[in-house]
Amino acid sequence: MSVKKQFIKTKPVCKVTFSVEAKEASNASVIGDFNNWCPEEGALSKLKNGTFKGVFNVDKGASYEFKYVIDGVFVNDDEADSFKWNEFAGAENSVLEV
Template structure:
């Protein structure tokens, strides 16, 4: 995906901070073109499971000391799902999810602040008057 975005931006000259470049259903700026996506899905051929790697967006990493993942897949118990620093400097955790379903989730910063994923598959309203991120597998 990244190489497609880069080719599009170079070809059209779009993507400056003042002129965002639409690519599919996302908007890209040249300053963001090499940013990692926050969901990495790997479907297993042997069983109906998808290994989903949740990667915290950089702005969340900059604002917190510890990042956790809370969602329907862990009964919103974020303390058992900390994101760990990866070799590339990102913070991530991988969860095995049953395919054919949608799961609501949010990042929890320092055990206090609940934040959405900027690259979630979609968003749904929650009972607290905000939205939850959703991953579709």
Template structure:
């Protein structure tokens, strides 16, 4: 699930997943597709989340990467192209 909030320069996107025992990070063109740059951390409700501030008027590609090299998509992305999910800010 994606949570959005406005910032002065764009949009803060919070990437949220249900609790999982594996480490998961979100990777995308906003962090040069660097695994581990944005690891999801536990929240009080048990879900996992991490936030990133994205510039206004951008289209950002992203995917999740779980421990063990498992890539997966967020079904709530604005659109998918068969390889990545995308967020429009």
């Protein structure tokens, strides 16, 4: 799993690329504060090598909680900037700092 950030100098956004290896999975999404936890808005595309990948614009200067949903299973990104306990979910979420 990985998260890559590309800051845009001329805009108040950061292009964030989420990728997760899930060769056996049929679908994957990234959900979080930046897309209202909506799997449809965070759908990732499956590449030939079995990695799911997607690029999203998020506002700079913020912190976002997120998770991956891989075939209906919620998964944290082990390379996240940090982790935060979420009372609503009753579990830790990955955190993205931009």
